Amino acid sequence: xxxxxxxxxxxxxxxxxxxxxxxxxxxxxxxxxxxxxxxxxxxxxxxxxxxxxxxxxxxxxxxxxxxxxxxxxxxxxxxxxxxxxxxxxxxxxxxxxxxxxxxxxxxxxxxxxxxxxxxxxxxxxxxxxxxxxxxxxxxxxxxxxxxxxxxxxxxxxxx
Numbered sequence: 001x002x003x004x005x006x007x008x009x010x011x012x013x014x015x016x017x018x019x020x021x022x023x024x025x026x027x028x029x030x031x032x033x034x035x036x037x038x039x040x041x042x043x044x045x046x047x048x049x050x051x052x053x054x055x056x057x058x059x060x061x062x063x064x065x066x067x068x069x070x071x072x073x074x075x076x077x078x079x080x081x082x083x084x085x086x087x088x089x090x091x092x093x094x095x096x097x098x099x100x101x102x103x104x105x106x107x108x109x110x111x112x113x114x115x116x117x118x119x120x121x122x123x124x125x126x127x128x129x130x131x132x133x134x135x136x137x138x139x140x141x142x143x144x145x146x147x148x149x150x151x152x153x154x155x156x157x158x159x
Contacts (some may be wrong), residue, residue, distance in 0.1 A: 009039035009093075010102040011145065014067045015138050016060050016109030017048040024135055031142035038149040039097075042069075048109040061114025064106060072104040074121040076113050077141065079131070081124030089125075090148035105141055109134055 019025050032041045046063035049056030068074060073096045084092060096103045106117060118124070127140065 009097040011035060011039055011041050012069055012072060012102070012104035013043045013138065014064050014104060015043065015045050015107045017134055018045045019135055024139060027139045028142060031139065031146050035142060035146045035149065049111065052111060057111040057114045060109055060111060061117045064117050065120065068104055068120060069102065072102040073100040074104045074106065076106045076118055076121040076124045077137065078113060078124040079126050079129060081126040083126050086144065086147055087151060089144060090151035093145065093148040094152045107134055107138055107141065
């Protein structure tokens with residue numbers, strides 16, 4: 001399989017909540033290290049609110065907005081977003097890297113993502129209509145971004 005030269009990309013991941021469990025920290029670190037071969041990896045954790053109400057969602061949204069970098073293509077992970085298979089997702093990553101060079105993925109907490117944050121996003125992506133724990137979802141997202149980069153580089157990781 002032919003190897004392609006990839007664009008240098010900066011990846012940003014803004015996540016509501018902090019990883020506390022060792023097994024999740026190890027998995028995250030593993031995929032961060034793997035992904036760093038394709039670009040700089042930046043992970044920002046913002047404090048989650050204990051309450052489950054509109055006020056909590058707005059507070060989390062304000063924290064997220066403070067972390068969104070300038071001149072980035074922003075993607076919210078949202079249950080009602082576009083769905084891609086891994087090859088299509090790899091193509092999106094490639095297209096974004098060529099056009100922007102920087103991509104920011106936003107993972108909300110159990111309250112979801114505020115409308116104020118969604119308005120700043122260029123795209124919404126869904127992995128499924130199912131609900132996933134946001135801490136576990138971070139690992140799933142890191143893995144899929146890594147998989148996309150491997151596909152774009154011409155490796156057979158995804159098979």
